Amino acid sequence: MRRLxxxxxxxxxxxxxxASTQPNFRIHLGATVIAISLGIALHLSTAEWQWVALSIALVLVTELINTAIETLTDLVSPTYNIKAGHVKDVSAGAVVVAAVFALITGCIVFIPKLILLV
Known part of the structure; x- marks a missing residue:
């Protein structure tokens, strides 16, 4: 139990x-707070919450993996190496894919509800 x-x-x-070293992770955390606040205010359905939660988790997880990959790459290749640069670029690209998915999901979930308010 102690090990757990x-x-x-x-x-x-x-x-x-x-959270303390990665500005992009803090930006994603801020977007998380906004999405959850907006979801509460707009009374999302269970299915909508599932999509929003999936999007949030996907972006945060990919950002954490990206941070781990970048940190490890800096450790094993402290000087410039083109392949190390490719590794960092690809892991950052994974974050972009997740963020675009989250943005599209947010638009699908939130825009119709916001339009109804106007």
Missing amino acids: IRSFGFAFKGLQYA
Whole structure:
């Protein structure tokens, strides 16, 4: 049980590291707060919440994986290396794909509800 509790401690330490060192992760956390607040205000259905939650999780997870890959790449290749650059670019590209998915999902879920308010 002690080992399990420690593993959660390491996981939260990783989240804290990402939040304190990665500006893009903080931007995604801000977008998360906005999406959840808007979802509460617009009374999303369960199905809509599932899509919003999936989008949020996908973006945050890819950003965390991107941070891990970039940190590891910097460790193993401290000087410029074209292949290390490709690794970083590809992992950043994964975040962009997830963010575009989240943006499209947000538009599908939120725009019709916002139009009804106007």
